[in-house]
Amino acid sequence: MEHVCNLTDIPDDSAREFQKDGQPVVVVKHDGLVRAFINWCPHLGIELNFMPDQFMDSDNQFIMCANHGALFEIDTGDCLSGPCSGDKLIPVPLEVRGDEVWLGQVEVPA
Numbered sequence: 001m002e003h004v005c006n007l008t009d010i011p012d013d014s015a016r017e018f019q020k021d022g023q024p025v026v027v028v029k030h031d032g033l034v035r036a037f038i039n040w041c042p043h044l045g046i047e048l049n050f051m052p053d054q055f056m057d058s059d060n061q062f063i064m065c066a067n068h069g070a071l072f073e074i075d076t077g078d079c080l081s082g083p084c085s086g087d088k089l090i091p092v093p094l095e096v097r098g099d100e101v102w103l104g105q106v107e108v109p110a
């Protein structure tokens, strides 16, 4: 595991991108949940965002792919609507230790 940031670095209901194992990883914080996913949309296998650290829909309830508007559940990474509906984001192991956010090994999509 590697310490990538502290909880206080990520405002509530938002996400930030970090590099881990040479991959872009999105860490999202919402309603007491902290989750990490590879910045990789299962629709076309490209990054989710156009703007740095902009990963949420307008209501900050879901992770949104800026390319074609797919919405992903924050807790599970499941795609709830959009062209990759039924597919999911690839999770990255995450542990919160006190205020510290640690990430485990990134499994790169095939």
Ligand code: FES
Pocket: 041, 042, 043, 044, 045, 046, 048, 065, 066, 067, 068, 069, 070, 082, 083, 084
């Ligand atoms: S690339 Fe993400 S919805 Fe199309």
